[in-house]
Amino acid sequence: MAQLMFARRIQELCRSEVVVFGHKLPEWSLQADLRGTAQRSNLSVGSNLTRADYLAAMINRCRPPTIELDGVVLRVGNYGDIERYREMFPLKKEEGIQIGKDRILIHIRAGDVSVPSHGSYGPVPISYYQYLVSETKLTPVFIGETSQSPYMEALSREFPGAEFVGGASAFEDFQTIRRAQHIAVSVSSFSWLAAFLSTAETIHVPLAGLLDPRERPDADLLPLSDPRYRFHDVSARAWKNRYSDVLAHRADFKPMSVIDAKRLKGAAVRRTAVQSARIHLGLMRRMIFS
Incomplete structure (x- = not known):
């Protein structure tokens, strides 16, 4: 695509x-x-x-x-x-699952990167989602690669009773993401593109791995002029230790202004x-x- x-x-x-x-x-x-x-x-x-x-x-x-x-x-x-x-x-009306406006749809990128396999990908530490829920006051709903793994076990413990949707096909999950009003993308080109093509009210982006100009100055997936986007800083420690410490700490995450994201983007261009x-x-x- x-x-x-x-x-x-x-x-x-x-x-x-x-x-x-x-x-x-x-x-x-x-x-x-x-x-x-x-x-x-x-x-x-x-x-x-x-x-x-x-x-x-x-x-x-x-x-x-x-x-x-x-x-x-x-x-x-x-x-x-x-x-x-x-x-x-x-996005046709019969495609995807409707997500309530009081919910934030969180995409999980695990699957082949649930274990160390690529420096620019991997699951975002679980405290990031706790931080997002605290910031947005929205009810979390999870979608994506949610097959059994230590990461998913920890996620289920931290969010007991949370709703998980999708899984019928990659296409249906893609369309479900597009249908949501509030989206939290993972470090994933799949969820990034689905969110980009959506008409969501807010799209939350963690600056980590592929999505972080500091780590991947060659890529540029920060639509700074699009008012739907909210950027969140992920500490270098939390991302580096994402496999040894799947939880991390809420202090590892904080909002990033568009001005600060623009500075990072400018530095990437110069590099x-x-x-x-x-x-x-x-x-x-x-x-x-x-």
Whole structure:
């Protein structure tokens, strides 16, 4: 979905005709078959640092026959107008589960990262959810990868009697998240995208792992100009010890202002400026000499 959104944005920005093909999303009835090996190219895009406007300007100038997207470019500024994507990926009235307005839907990212397997992912310490409930005064409802694990056992102990929903399919869970009025995303591109495409009143984002510009300055998943978003600082200690201390402490979490989040984002841009320039210059050279 994110790849197609990025491709559509390139299509929108280019002056000449751009055809998007090679995607297959049956849940949304979106499919365009590959055109064959004759169309393949040595030009590929997959870095999170790729900017849609720069890439479109290169395409307008060099007119390469084909560019392949070989990765998901996680950069919110590359997507453009959100309404076009809500139309592309509609939320139908019979899809997903309705969540009450007095509840906050909390997505749990566990599954393959319930044990140490990736530095930028993992379950958020459970005290974060206690902190969120205290901050929002909303009743928690959990959704996501809730199969049995030490983390889920601890979560159930800390939230006895809490409601768990979903699990029928990834698609249904995605649509349930989109349907909620108050959403707490996990460190997960799945829940991030569902929340982004929602019409929620509030979306709560923990600055940790993939979602933290301090740890992943290449990615940018902080929509600072979107008034729905609320940002929350996760201490470095709590994130580092997320497997050895699944609870952590409420003091490890605090609200982060948009101004402070903007500072972190600006620092990430400066840290990656040289790498970003090399990526775009490399793309330009390959377009010129291909």
